[in-house]
Amino acid sequence: MAQVEQFQYDNAIVRKFAYATMVFGAVGILVGLLAALQLVFPALNFGTAETTFGRIRPLHTNAAIFAFVGNGIFMGVYYSLQRLLKTNMYSKFLNEFNFWGWQAIILAAAITLPLGITSSHEYAELEWPIDLAIAAVWVAFGVNMFGTILKRRENHLYVAIWFYIATWVTITVLHIGNNLEIPVSMWKSYPVFAGVQDALIQWWYGHNAVAFFLTTPYLGLMYYFLPKAANRPVYSYKLSIIHFWALIFIYIWAGPHHLLYTSLPDWAQSLGTVFSIMLIAPSWGGMLNGLLTLRGAWDRVRQDPILKFMVVAVTAYGMATFEGPMLSIKSVNAISHFTDWTIGHVHIGTLGWNGFMTFGVLYWLIPKMFQTKLYSQKLANAHFWIGTLGIMFYSIPLYWAGWTQSLMWKQFTPDGFLQYGNFLETVTQIIPMYALRAVGGTLYVVGYFVMLYNLVKTIKAGSFQAYEPAQAPARVATAGAHKGEHWHRWIERRPIQLLIGSTIAILIGGMVELFPMIMIGDQIPKIESVKPYTALELQGRDLYIREGCISCHTQMVRPFRSETERYGEYSKSGEFIYDRPFLWGSKRTGPDLHRLGNKYPDSWHYNHMLDPTSMSPGSIMPVYPWLIEDDLDNSLLPVKIAVLRTLGTPYEEGYEEAAIADAEKQAAEVTARLRKDGIEDENLEQKEIIALIAYLQRLGTDIKPVPQAGN
């Protein structure tokens, strides 16, 4: 028998992450509530750039995913890892670096996103210096985790740790893959890939960010904290082994289901669909494993709010992972995609699975670390019911809204015309649903603040134990496999081999998806009439990115009659070869814009951006007066042209020197057309709106030659 060693668990770092989780959860859902209310009351955009929906929405998603859930992951991992391995963390310095580095990244995101500094890749909006910081902190977390694993006293790695390892390695691969970009300046870059390639890599990332940031680490937390809260082992450890390998292998394949009916080939779409449907099996295996852990203890679930939160969290996981595969079926996706159904679906996951699991862990962890009882079980129960109602009021109206709007988009009259030819009709129809969603969000926020009050009172009543004494026998390393020992027991003792195994599992799927992209080289089919953006259009495009127009507008006309009838010719992959980044979008709160060019005169756009309701009465689009007030900054234009040429955009040699003059020339032309329509602002040709109009008028016109707007 090995000698028993005394050591201490470090609760100080866990407390820090717990506090950060509590604070950023509040920030994330409050910003989300503001965004929800802005869709009902556009005046809540406040007419300022920083508070407008297009900038608030990425702030909300980043705060919820990376600040709230991110800190929640670190809180749970730092607590459970030490105890499962019977050791303290590898490095106190890395603990602190991980914590303060992550909070600094959140601060940087909170500043840059409202300023419109964004790469526009969904859930990867942060610009390149912050991407580098994320990489540094993530590597520090990995070193700390593996250092802790290597100095462990427990020979075998519990399944929760496998999920942590898979999370770490996959997020590393995804983060690097989706952020390959060339800087233009400190706060502006262009991605290496363009158009279809950029889209595929983005959704390979986007889907797997959900998988490996919102799911696998939380499954690790479920496998640790649910048995702790229920005080009983997981229902089936065997099932957890199968759950792990099947889940991490399949998840990485499912990304193409975000790009159904786009330019992706049928085989790739089918592959994404098949693997998405296969995902039900491991996901539900995990869900059942969690729920059945409570077998024989359901009487306690009635009493214990912690278990209630965890049961609803696991159930929400089951619902979301059933719904996801269903949404991946092409015929369902044809209805659901670009609608609020997707928003409802993801919020079952974030509010239910991530939110409620985090609440359960916080209610369990805070009293434990502060050596006291929860201040009020009644308040925790109240939180549970308010929060559950909040989720229902959030999601059900959005399901309704999604169905309603999509069916309206597709409805034809008996004569063969679109019944709701004006897109706005389909928006005003669902505003009551948006209002109900905001009610749901408000309930969730109220419940959250009840929890904060309860936890703060608990913290005040308790006494924090920063370093918890523990004892365990020293680990006796076993070299080589025992006779008769099977491979899995062998691999559980070897974290590096487990890391390699996980990496291979996730890379196979990723490679098959991305291989055609990597091999594409110069073989992109070109459409002769598709030309690079002019200097002014490029500037306008960057304004479109800055304002987050992608939050509400797609640029992808799918090959449905209902779409070609409404928007025009369906989108061709060859039209996007100069699009860095691609701007296909994922949601249509407003109409698709890919064929917007030359549809309206320039003055329509001017008036519409100044006050959308002047052109479209009843519109919920925000106002953009600053585009009309602010001068366009052309100082970076030569560098932008040079970088894009380096990446393969065929600008002529020396065009960077002429770019500013060229932009000014085109601005003068746009201004002349505006003046002709009676717009008399001073120095109009220098304003940002001119560049944006130039870009909007270019959209989709390369294969749609029509007379000049205004003629």
Added chain:
Amino acid sequence: MFKYILEGAGNINWMAIASLLTFMAVFIISAAMAFRSQPAFIEKMANLPLDDSTPSFNAENDQHEK
């Protein structure tokens, strides 16, 4: 478009087939091994989260057992 790319990329059908076979192999092997594990080992692993090796935890557990 992709037909064109895939033709240019060479014969890569084997990748999809090999991946599916690899998945089936991983799944079948992990399932078979999981169900062939020794019960004592599985029980030890399942109970790992319940053992904090802390005096306070042991005291709580003692109370619970009473």
